[in-house]
Amino acid sequence: MSSSSTPTSATPEELWRNSTDPNIPWVVQKYGGTSVGKSLESITKIVESYISSRTNVAIVCSARSSHTKALGTTNLLLQASREALTPPSSSSAAGGVSGTTTPFFPKRVGSGFFGKDLSSSVSSLSQLDINGSGRSSSPSPFFSSNRSRSPPKSPTTPSTSAAQEVQDQEEGFHKTVDLIKKGHLEAARVTLRAGPLRDELEDEIERDCESLRGFLYAAQIIDEISPRSQDSIVGTGERLACKIVAAALRDRGVDSELVVLDNIVDASFAAVGGDAALTSAGDQGVAQLGQEFYDHLAVKLGERLRECGQRVPVVTGYFGPVPGSLLAQIGRGYTDLCAALCAVGLKASELQVWKEVDGIFTADPRKVKSARLVPVITPDEAAELTYYGSEVIHPFTMEQVIRARIPIRIKNVENPKGDGTIIYPDEQFPRSLQSTKPDSKAELTVEERMPTAVTIKDSIIVLNIHSNRKTLSHGFLARIFGTLDRAGVVVDLISTSEVHVSMAMQSFTHRHRLTRLLSDLEKIGDVSVSKEMAILSLVGRNMRNAIGSAGAMFTALAKAGVNIEMISQGASEINISCVIEEKDAIKALNVIHDSCLTYPPSPARAIQGLQLS
């Protein structure tokens, strides 16, 4: 359907009858956490409008974020996990939350609209798997407090006093679970009309949050959260969000079905032959999920979603504890990948990623007022932007849908009529936008030679290692990479000479991890650390053909008095990055946007200096 279609006056039932034809195309819509948190009303209208235009819609949702992703449910869930492993303060013991009005180990309750597979419980400490899939924990803990364990109080042990009890309950993960519960209950009350559906939804939220609490409590007792358990904890966010969205659609007369994917990977993984789904990782490191795994999962998802028949599938973007852990294998933003695999499985005509912005901009519109919408972008450019701070779309997403020749469109929930940004591979670009053909270089306009976007990644540290010259240069580099691999550290940028290596990476949340890494690196050479840095990246497919992009970028930064700590140009030639001080980040973004990305160019702008190679 066209992106500008609007709802008709037909009732939802009439609309829905129109959409049952199996030949009607599918559109998969992924709604980001901020949209689920802030724009539920708009989401339901969008879904209705697509159904009315004879389109089958499947929707995939992320965990709610009421303001920003940083304050969203997934981050709260990760925080709660850490808190469960943090030693309790002075007098409050791990189990000091007894006597609360809500049970720690709630009973599984019958299946209403939300189905029987949705509530789960932890009935024993060995069952550390929040979704009850029955698989045992991985032996290597993802989070472990490394503290000597003091015997926790049992949940039924009375606390010393009522006041202490209240204080205990407010501490640590309990407070965080309460916050998650409160936010979701409020959303349910604001979104749904009073009645049985809302009552059932509130019960479901209550139950899921208490299951979570019980799970964390059990983790606290055994003092360990395995990667698989961590995945399950994180998955609570998508489950809660989807319950609200599915109920909101129903409340407005759109028949929906909640699709929880907690167990889909187990079945898919077995079917493709266990470890065969993982590609070889060599001697060390984590094996990567292979294409065979994704292909099979896509088929499974397609089959599952078609089972929904006339109902709109509302799919948890969390798709279960994958081999090697979802967060380690795919990382944050996994719901984009889930939506992509749903689109592939359904042979959808389009994958739509709905956000709170009109699409991909030339810079973060919150930070650069003059940023413009980019109408078309390549998957490589979108991936570079995501890696370097503009969380536009998960990089793995694009490969899956583009292999299946399904276009991706980024759209704004609050502006559904906008065209958004479409992600096309280079070779599928409209002819006028193909700037890589050698014989067409002379015809390129200044605009066609411009970079696509500028982005900033905050909270960066730079480690500089100077060789102690006790090993040859290749041995020096090998030892550094070996040390980083063992520490599980991802390097964002690197710049090397024979005896000196500078590496930019995300700041460490846990100081002890940095301390440990530094002491290991000090065995290889002298180490210095620069903190509170940011990576500034200029991204654009056109930079392959333009001489002077780097010159324009660094001239503009020099004129603005921005100090550059390190420089790196990726092998792809579509990204030039440098590390600057974090305090200069916004200024640098604006300066680069004004000088390299503003059209039409003024004589003062450095873009004038660009020539074709």
Ligand SMILES: Nc1ncnc2c1ncn2[C@@H]1O[C@H](COP(=O)(O)OP(=O)(O)O)[C@@H](O)[C@H]1O
């Ligand atoms: N180049 C960019 N183009 C568009 N948005 C960007 C860019 N860089 C950063 N952003 C930010 O990314 C966010 C994406 O939208 P949002 O709906 O909040 O994300 P999510 O779908 O993860 O909830 C916006 O807040 C926007 O300010």
Ligand SMILES: N[C@@H](CC(=O)OP(=O)(O)O)C(=O)O
């Ligand atoms: N909620 C998960 C998954 C996700 O994809 O989020 P979002 O769609 O809001 O980027 C996360 O924060 O990582």
